[in-house]
Amino acid sequence: MGGDGSDDASARVRPPSIDALARRLATAVDIPHALLVDCSRRAVAAGGSTDEIVHRAHQLVGDLATALIGPVLNATGVLLHTNLGRAPYPATGAGSASTLEFDRSSGGRGSRHRSVSELIRVLTGAEAAIVVNNNAAAVLLVLAALADGRGVAVSRGESVEIGGGFRIPEVMERSGARLVDVGTTNRTRVEDYRRAVDDPRSDIALILKVHPSNFTVEGFTEQATVDGLADLGVPVVADVGSGLLDATAPWLGGALSPLPSWISAEPAVRQSLDAGASLITFSGDKLLGGPQCGIIAGRRDLVDICGRHPLMRALRPGGHAIAPLQEVLLAYLRRDVASTVPFWAMVTRSVASLTERAEAVVAAVGRGRIVTSSSLVGAGSAPGTALPSVAVALEGDVAGALRLGDPPVIARVEDGRTLLDLRSLPPDHDGALVDAVRALGR
Numbered sequence: 001m002g003g004d005g006s007d008d009a010s011a012r013v014r015p016p017s018i019d020a021l022a023r024r025l026a027t028a029v030d031i032p033h034a035l036l037v038d039c040s041r042r043a044v045a046a047g048g049s050t051d052e053i054v055h056r057a058h059q060l061v062g063d064l065a066t067a068l069i070g071p072v073l074n075a076t077g078v079l080l081h082t083n084l085g086r087a088p089y090p091a092t093g094a095g096s097a098s099t100l101e102f103d104r105s106s107g108g109r110g111s112r113h114r115s116v117s118e119l120i121r122v123l124t125g126a127e128a129a130i131v132v133n134n135n136a137a138a139v140l141l142v143l144a145a146l147a148d149g150r151g152v153a154v155s156r157g158e159s160v161e162i163g164g165g166f167r168i169p170e171v172m173e174r175s176g177a178r179l180v181d182v183g184t185t186n187r188t189r190v191e192d193y194r195r196a197v198d199d200p201r202s203d204i205a206l207i208l209k210v211h212p213s214n215f216t217v218e219g220f221t222e223q224a225t226v227d228g229l230a231d232l233g234v235p236v237v238a239d240v241g242s243g244l245l246d247a248t249a250p251w252l253g254g255a256l257s258p259l260p261s262w263i264s265a266e267p268a269v270r271q272s273l274d275a276g277a278s279l280i281t282f283s284g285d286k287l288l289g290g291p292q293c294g295i296i297a298g299r300r301d302l303v304d305i306c307g308r309h310p311l312m313r314a315l316r317p318g319g320h321a322i323a324p325l326q327e328v329l330l331a332y333l334r335r336d337v338a339s340t341v342p343f344w345a346m347v348t349r350s351v352a353s354l355t356e357r358a359e360a361v362v363a364a365v366g367r368g369r370i371v372t373s374s375s376l377v378g379a380g381s382a383p384g385t386a387l388p389s390v391a392v393a394l395e396g397d398v399a400g401a402l403r404l405g406d407p408p409v410i411a412r413v414e415d416g417r418t419l420l421d422l423r424s425l426p427p428d429h430d431g432a433l434v435d436a437v438r439a440l441g442r
């Protein structure tokens with residue numbers, strides 16, 4: 001402030017009190033008072049006229065409110081949407097104590113891996129399994145526990161990057177194992193692996209087969225299969241990624257017949273073990289349809305070595321992941337995934353049932369047209385696979401307004417229309433979808 005009378009001016013435009021501003025904001029949003037005070041303080045600190053300050057405070061509060069994680073209606077048609085939390089899964093046990101690491105028969109300490117290990121054994125034929133925070137952690141732990149300071153043979157065609165920054169050469173480096181490239185980008189044969197394994201300088205501890213989940217290579221290509229590598233004298237670890245437990249999908253009980261090729265041709269846990277893999281690593285929240293976690297399954301002696309490694313303590317998930325994972329695995333064993341595991345419910349919905357729902361939505365909102373659509377599996381799984389679907393098409397691009405609505409609807413825009421794809425949306429969200437579209441006005 002100078003001595004030119006601006007003291008007078010600042011008295012006239014005295015900023016609103018922080019408290020009054022926070023109370024005013026409270027009428028617009030339902031977030032804790034302390035956050036409203038923080039936004040008010042920042043708005044006042046930025047200066048300007050009262051109107052500008054109030055406007056900025058509203059903006060800050062709005063930004064904060066939309067940044068809070070919350071439920072949305074997934075009308076994108078992408079069943080496993082990485083930005084929307086991948087697989088939705090049945091919630092269990094929140095707020096209650098559990099037997100996570102408690103042995104009820106002895107009253108002493110138990111293992112958090114035991115129940116999941118038993119269920120995966122029955123579902124896949126693996127001798128044992130342990131759970132970590134995600135599949136990236138599973139691969140890291142396997143390499144650190146079984147190949148620290150030694151060589152790991154990987155085909156040049158499988159030295160891939162998957163999703164946000166999971167890159168095989170970098171994970172390898174962090175694990176303490178040494179990457180030994182074999183073959184070429186497009187063709188790698190059993191002989192290429194054999195040469196590496198037989199070369200003492202390579203000191204190969206294991207072979208890592210990585211499923212290139214999110215892309216396909218066409219043309220003059222060849223990759224060795226697990227069964228061709230199983231008797232080279234070192235364990236074969238197959239990172240299958242997707243978490244398809246069995247390529248014959250017995251848990252669907254024929255609900256999809258014939259099985260689409262994106263299921264039957266996907267490398268699955270049981271078939272990879274049958275082919276001779278010693279360990280399999282996979283995600284819990286892709287085709288398995290469970291919470292975010294990673295699973296290491298296979299030979300008991302190798303699983304135990306991974307479980308005893310010091311990194312295990314840093315990578316172990318909590319009951320918030322293990323309890324719902326157990327719930328999903330029980331559903332597989334009961335063979336009722338089509339009604340109890342949201343991902344498989346989405347996959348098995350008939351086009352006729354989707355059409356019926358679309359008709360009801362259009363009738364209720366009094367606008368929109370019913371169009372055929374293509375859903376995607378998502379999460380980098382089954383790239384290029386389109387699942388027949390049905391959408392309600394609204395004229396124009398209203399995706400932004402839907403996103404900021406209450407409840408938020410995430411839609412996609414194609415050819416100047418906004419598509420609300422019903423395959424990715426649980427039927428019990430249809431009512432909320434109708435409300436959200438009505439709230440758009442016209």
Ligand SMILES: *Cc1c(COP(=O)(O)O)cnc(C)c1O
Pocket residue numbers: 134135136137162163166210211212213239240241242282283284293294380
């Ligand atoms: C998805 C995937 C990963 C990473 O799994 P996250 O659970 O996302 O950590 C690793 N390898 C393969 C083959 C995958 O498909």
